[in-house]
Amino acid sequence: MKKLRLLWHLYPAFLVITLVAILAVTWYVSSALRQFHIVQTEKNLTARANLIIDQVQDDLTRGNAFNLDELSKRLGKKTETRITIILNDGKVLADSRENPQRMDNHARRPEVAAALSGSKGVSTRFSRTLQQNQMYVALPVSADGTIIGCVRTSIPVTAIGETLEALYQRIAGAGFLIAVVLAVLSLWLARRISQPLERMRRGAERFALGELDRRLPISGAEELADLAGSLNDMAAQLDERFQTVIRQRNELEAVLSSMVEGVLAVDNNETIIRINRAAANLFAVEPETIITRPVQEVLRKAELQQFIHDAISAKEPIERNLTIFRGNQEVLLQAHGSPLRNAQEKKIGALIVFNDITRLRRLENLRRDFVANVSHELKTPITAIKGWAETLRESKKDAPDEETRPIEVIVRQSDRLNAIVNDLLDLSRIEQEQEGAKIELQQAPIRPVIDATAQACSVDLEKKRIALTIVCTDSLKAPINPPLLEQALINLLNNAIKYSPEQSRVIIETAENGPDLMIKVTDFGCGIPTNHLPRLFERFYRVDVARSREMGGTGLGLAIVKHIAQAHHGSIEVESSPGKGSCFTLTLPLR
């Protein structure tokens, strides 16, 4: 249904109210007038009848019909009234408009009957004599206490009607005039009420269209002024909110576009919501052209599409390395995908962040290759030096000390250099394998590993006559890489032997501690000052530089232990008190 304007609600209502009021007033006034007129006419007729009674009383008593008739005709013409004089038996004696001889007995006429019975008779009815509606008033004429007849006066009702008609017409004319004036007035009034509202509507429409800087004029009735004020306030607030939203969006846009990482947001249907400049460059696309389009249409990279699909269906953030091809160039990307949620915590898609790790990976490979190559390259000359120095030492066995000492130094130092290079190679190998997750862990018993360690160090143990105690059950198993664990334990045991005095003890004990396996290597040697403990596992860190070298340490042993522990997803800790000894605890998970 079509909505009407407020004006067309107000105006007809005004009109109806006006018309009803005018009609009601007119009706009331005219009926009152009519009543008044009838009463007046009746009074008038009564007065005339009374006047006539005085004149006819004598003649009536005498029965002078001729006189009476002549009188009634004369008076009737003068007063434009029909006058009838009737005897108490109903016989008409005189009439101003008719020959009384020809008139029938009037005793039964209601007004005459009333008059003959002594009271005033009033009646409005059709006159058979005159053939029209008449108003009659009849008054009794009495002589000496008896009613001898009555005098009846009457005028035609049409006369009353005509008078009233003229009045009615004037009233109707005035009413119509008033109605027209009021119609115009109420139109003006309705407009006056509806126009400010109309203005406000237009203003609100402008607000809706975003023209928030224009304000509504505050005028008119209090309510309307208040409404305009409220609308203005609303517009101001909206304006502020919009500005804030726009500013925030611009900030976000700026943040996104200045990010080095590529950012891509997709909805649940794999449609692109947002992509930043870096990501667009990564995939060689234009951000403007691909937003709101499905990933499959615009990013034709199979691995990427798969990753996006997985990121949307995954509940947890996911991470993967992707290889994409830009031209014929291989680009290695590290991609993080996390679910995108709205304010109601409902999942609306996924956010994917890309890191170009091509260069990083290349550098890493370079570094790794470098360490391995350098170590390899160093080994060859060292072996040569060592070989020749040993040969030289053999040949100069009997020479004096001054000659053999330099050779001894060369042999010892080349041994040390060899050990360092070996350790470096080990370290880089473990690191490499750990990165590539190539270290295989298998469920294996611990005891054989510890026994092998003891076997490997048996010569040093015997040389210093150190008693080794092993506490370990045969059944104990853990996911380990036996050769690596053996190397770690050898390093720990070697250290323990090195820093223990002769004829002391070293204990290797194992214990299960909840989900972990602990292997403790305890010695009762010189111990380590507390301030050195935190850095003990760093490469080439030495507690006592001179002494360590003297003992032939490379400075890498504990670093290797640490890496091996990490390769087993475990850790290494140390407790020590100077002068009393040290305890290294290797903690490995049992599962």
Add this chain to the structure above:
Amino acid sequence: MTGHMEREISRLKKSILALAAVVEESVKQAVIALEKRDTELAKKIIQGDLAVNQQEVELEEECLKILALHQPVAADLRFIVAVLKINNDLERIGDLAANMADRTVDLVEDRADTAPFDLEKMADKVELMLEKALDALVNYDIKLANEAIELDDEVDQMHKQSFAEVKKQIRQNPEQMDAQINYLSISRYLERIADLATNIAEDVVYMIEGKIVRHIL
């Protein structure tokens, strides 16, 4: 009902584009593997072809399902018919990429270093053709499709040249025959891929205009 079919069709479009991405990438990777003599990558491509075959079957079933359930007409029908054909072509391209990878493995064993013809140029052209055909599919772009169709002649010409070149090489160095035959096969595979890319472009034209442009010169 209509909404349902629209959803199915948009899903179908996504699937065919996903398959296109996989196939396009495997062609690119096959070329890279060949240029770098990367047997690891070549083996990965040969493995990947199995997934492509699987996807092809699924896509075809999807098409048949829509045809049977929704009885599409006009543009929708043309789209599904085109998808059926493009699907087929893509699977064939995938096979050819895998074949190229096979030849790469052979070539590494043959220790043949240089191709007797400009392999890189030919591969670039074929990749460009495929890219244009697929872009035409994505964007419903007749102009791109026609460009792809036009490129086919150049690739055919290149293949003819490499055929002549290989023949010459075999005559000169009969001991390198195995490698030369492998190179010839690769040239042929590339030419076939170009043909299939042309087919895809023609199907795209059909899908958009409802006009079959095959065999029109």
